Amino acid sequence: MRGLLLFATLGLAAAEDGLNAWLRYARLPPDIAKQATVPLNIVALNTTETSPVYVAGQELQKGIKGILDRSLNITHEASEGSSVVVGTIAAFNNSGISIGTPELEQDGFWLSIKGDTVEIVGQNERGALYGAFEYLSMLAQANFTEVAYATNPSAAIRWINQWDNMDGTIERGYAGPSIFFKGNAPVSNVTRVAEYARLLASIRVNGIVINNVNANAQILSDANMAGIARIADAMRPWGVKVGISLNFASPQTFGGLNTFDPLDKSVIAWWTKITDKLYQHVPDLAGFLVKANSEGQPGPLTYGRTLSDGANLFAKAAKPHGGIVMFRAFVYDNQHLNERNWKDDRANAAVDFFRGLDEKFDDNVVVQVKYGPIDFQVREPPSPLFAHLKQTASAIELQVTQEYLGQQCHLVYLPPLWKTILDFDLRVDGEKSVIGTDILSGKRFNKKGLTGYAAVVNVGQNATWLGSHLAMSNLYGYGRLAWDPTVNEVEILEDWTRLTFGLDDTVRETITRMSMESWPAYENYTGNLGIQTLTDITGPHYGPNPQSMDNNAWGQWTRADAFSIGMDRTVKNGTGFAGQYPTEVAAVFEEIETTPDDLLLWFHHVPYTHVLKNGKTVIQHFYDAHYAGAETAATFPTQWAKLEGLIDKQRFDETAFRLTYQAGHAIVWRDSINQFYNSLSGIADAHDRVNNHPWRVEAESMTLRGYRVTSVNPFEVASGLRIVQTVGNSSSASVSAKLNFTAGTYDVAVAYYDLYEGKASYELFLNDKSIGSWVGDNEYKLGYTVTRGIDGHSATRITFKGVDVKEGDVVRVDAKANGRETAPLDYIAVLPPGVVD
Template sequence: MMRFLLFLASLALATAEDGSKAWLRYARVAQANSTSSLPASIIALNTTKSSPVYTAGQELAKGIQGIFGKRLPISNGTAKTSSIIVGTAAAYEREFGNSSHFSDLKEDGFWLSIDVESVRIIGQNERGALYGAFEYLSHIAQGRLGGTSFISNPNSPIRWVNEWDNLDGTIERGYAGPSIFFKNGVVVDDLTRVAEYARLLASIKINGIIINNVNAKAELLNSTNIEGLARIADVMRPFGVQVGISLNFASPQSFGLKTFDPLDTSVISWWNNVTNQIYSRVPDMAGYLVKANSEGQPGPLTYNRTLADGANMFAKVAKPHGGIVMFRAFVYDNHLNESHWKDDRANAAVEFFKDLDGKFDDNVVVQIKYGAIDFQVREPVSPLFAHLPNSNTAIELQVTQEYLGQQAHLVYLAPMWKETLEFDMRVDSKPSKVQDIISGQRFKRPLGGSAAVVNVGTDTNWLGHHLALSNLYAYGRLAWNPSEDAKEILQDWISLTFSQDQKVIDTITKMSLLSWPAYENYTGNLGIQTLTDITGNHFGPNPRAMDNNGWGQWTRADSLSIGMDRTVSNGTGNAGQYPKEIAEMYENIETTPEDLLLWFHHVPYTQKLKSGKTVIQHFYDSHYAGAETAASFVPMWESLKGKLDEQRYNDVLFRQIYQAGHAVVWRDAINNFYHNLSSIEDEQKRVGRHPWRIEAEGMQLSGGYVPVHIEPPEAGSNSTAIAILATNSTASTGSVTTTVPFESGTYDIGIQYFDISSGRASWSISLNNQTVGQWIGNLEDKLGKAAADSMNGHTSTRITFLGVKVQKGDMLRVTGKGDGKEGAGLDYVVFLPKGKMVID
């Protein structure tokens, strides 16, 4: 608690623009000099320092001081005029009398009333009062100083985040530094960062958090970590964020029992004892999250028990304490046989869960990924949402960009989530939007809501990329109210996070709204999924990794055709898992939306689309268009120079330049793969033809450089690069030279090289022995993306030197120095007419 109080005291201290404040900067607004109508004091109707109402009072004082430069006194007095009153409805009525405004408040909801001299922020509960305080501060921080009065209630009672943190401090699919919760097998000593995170979550109305990986370890349940869990709960409680944990199903066996059978009395007794121990230390714990019988995790199927048997065992021991069990529907066989035409991972969730509807206890919530596979750039809504009318359900989204650029690429995800939440499943031919199913409204269920995998880390800006925070902010806003507009949410975030300057708002809005379509274009479109390395780290391109394995994320691509046939008539039957109206739409190739064509239908590459293009030509064109859009983000961002603080401006510029280069890697890898597979030419004669490139292996090699075949071959230009074959302990150098074959002029010179994570090689480039530039292969220090130790699509990257004057016949030299296993790999040099980053 002392650390928490020190944290509250530190909130008044100014910090640099490093992204740590996120959208809670409380920067001065244009109207800040006019404070005559600002209330004179703050009345917080609770003095208990662990209370969210007390926190709300402190937050209001901090925000108003930042926005207006005026410090308001805080009390729990009884003044009615010229004051900001924050508290619960019950406390307000005790102090000031009844109010008709409160009768429509739901759990966590609030009433906000702003007039000339007074502000009333009244929550249905303490958490709601804090949410209302943050809402008020958001209004005034954006210069919205006019009067208003409204009630705001949540769409769903469950609005959680999941953190995939491991006890050793690593984070599975985390791209922003180590865990803020764990290190060396235990909870960290200093929880200041955890309190800061709880504050961010409360500001977007998140009420629960799972702090550890769904691939859980039994050691989390030892006495030391239970005490650590209590300390975490203590610092998050003042912000209304309830803590929960993921469980390893086989934990009883790890602690000495001979079984983990959920119907065994000794197992039930063991879990009951552990649960009692936890709740004795954390009486308001949110509950448990369970991943069972998926991807090698243990579960009830081991003992021929049902998944409901397993979920209900936890539900029964948690129920006396008010705990919820979130039971993941991400259950599938990862050893499928692609040669079996009807095998389909997309069918797994319905096959495992549909016959269990109504068999789950009332405090079990089935947590369903938004699509039927795994956080792809585009998937149809999971059909399971339509199959559990008698069970509580929640949607699982992903803020951490596992398959979507790992925060090295800008991808604003709210438009994707909106499409999912607003999708009408048409259950029993009645309106059945996903957002109404998960809220419990459609099927009259008591519980439901949202969970998002976030994976914040120790990076000062929480998620690695400053612009990635728009996804966390948008998730909270949509979890509370899914009817909100993705663009309006984004613009609120920009105004709060960066500036109210209209050019800043317009530019970041344009970049963000273009980002998801662009990423879809240069990674995998027409419903083919994200064509990444699914057997590896899910970052770079590797379309051949999609097939010929048991993971079931297949494209079934061959030399003539591509796509999964998921029809009932001839395929896996996945289309038939949807309610009748939706099933009929997906069964028919003419009515299937083209952005899901290859998800539901297996077609020849020459299949004509409504545009008149063939499927393969659409692939070629889209990948070029996507890379062009990614490149356009660089000058867009550069147009904001001088309008943003230097640190965040430079940080984002670095990542946008990286994304522009990596989008070319994606473009070429995917296009080359399908060009080679189909033997169908690009109508525009671009694929496989790069007149502005000089291949490294075609230059004069000296020193330690030798040609190296790239695997997969499409990840390298011409399937070949060069590298210095050094040992772990030996660093050596090499160089390549050639004469410039292009006409004299001013060029942007790009060098495509490989930056692997097991060393920090260095390079330099010169023209006629005059140095143009030099750099180090240290992206592992600058980007949080998953590590890779091979020259492939994950590690291929580009550095560009702008505005270089070149004479035809100049001697070009690139010199590399290896470091350990990193052999200073080079793919090619490209000379681009100035300003054309991806023309090659």
């Protein structure tokens, strides 16, 4: 906890910045704490200060003191009496403590709580640490149940992929600079690195790749290897092994060779020497992550070699050291996809590239497969490649960082999305082949021991780690699902909420309800029916820009025209992608009648007038869904407001700001997508909402002083297709209009554009009385990919509630441009309470 004590309605609540996340160890109320039976001592069966068991003892002491205000001594030798004993099976046996545990697998643990005796037994030291965190999680949630159970991980690999660059920036990072790199070198102060390792250990993550998959070869310098060793030393006590991403062309660009051909003897010798040197610095290096021949990255295909040739190059070098190679299946040629060719399909790429290689990978290669065939979209079918890798180890790649999903500025709880993939039965050879429990566990193809999970998690130096307090539920949820993919997403959420915000039922129920509504709402207002997230794929991947999906070689096409929409991925008439699935699944997706509506446009090209199973046409569903999604997002600030006083002020205010922003940006999304497809199809909304905004006063129709009327790009991100902006980059301006609304109390919203590299100032007046002022400074408050354009990324709204308005009142906005921000305004909305514009 940090900051000043602030008065809350239920007593004094300390301001928190989020750094402790779900490991707050907040003090339980005395009447609850006194119900806990806690041993008098802690016995950690290891005296080495860098060992996970030793660390577990320290963590138990810290947690019990924080939660229950009880100070326990730590010893390292077993003794009679009341104790929490933590250690490995071997350590228990050596200490003379008799235990009878079920068989434990690597990283598994046994937890026994009986009266004032607690036994935490790990199969290894990591497992013992995980068990300690499990016990503390129970205490923190006031769960004092006597238990005796063993738990084992569903998969051996439970890794994080950082997309951190060596200069300290982060690709798709929304929470500040890297905690791993600065100035083209690993950081020297690893305090924050160790804090991150502690968080990861608490959710049973056992490995991390610390640099971007678009790797910089300079990471292999001697000085940088020493830096990697510092990071590994900081994470090792928490049982988190460090790995690195490699650039395939390093022998040429860094090593001075004239080739990086994976079959060239000099290249093989170079990688062997580099790998040996890496393991001298970090003897327990987890291994390597490789992105090759994708999005312009070099790889074995450059020399006509196979992907397995490339993966095995690294596997052979790492094998003597016990290292593994995570080889990404995200391989596609974005230079030669042609939308006019009805058979071209980026979704086909993974299976096309890896087909026929299943038996050709070395046994320490793991093919890392994105959960869907495209790229972390709001809804995709599962990648069919999982069904083709029967001999090769595989891992699923998820994304905690919300690249296409609101970039941590929109609340989107992701485990329900991930569960649609993990719970999917691929029916390989007609047998049960559920991705989470059968395939990723290794059971289905007898690959147990080298399968699992990887997640892109771009934490930064922001105290909240991900830039948003609520987004941390996704990191917590990832760890829980990687350990056990059958765990219920609501159970995960409720546990996280209690650990993060306390035990109040209203807090738990509200955050659970909002979070469970968030993914369906986001899907509704961004892109539904399987059409993908209709964002700007040629730009920041944040705001709306549906036309950017087509007419380029990136392959995330909708193939929308004036009459129809969707990708025909059938075998009989389309790209053939549906045929990449096993027979039973392929048959479902091949036919419109059997394809679920939420994936209809992923697999089929249909007229806008095609009638869905719910009785609506495709286009009317689009209109309705986008309105429904924005209406749900509009409830988030109101729901959150009811928690004031139940959550510390700092986290309450920071979250309230983001949820209010999301409610406004959801309207930007709704209007942009609906306006675009209404313009493209020419089909009216049956409810006459699209392009009909009775509560708005368009800026271009107001009296202007110092403003000029302009269009925007893309056109649909402006209400009425026009906006106003100042005539100069530092000039003052105003808009004004007489209001013709019945007298009453209204919410007044102003739609404007908040650009990077400028802080325009605004003030809203009613009859010359100031209602409020603000500055265009979202780039300092939010972590989304900033933009210099007047577009769907910079579009935002600010709302002033409870304004008394009479017919004939004059509303005015005074503004002053600054830098690149020419104080752009779109409209003013005067809304009766409860009306979503």
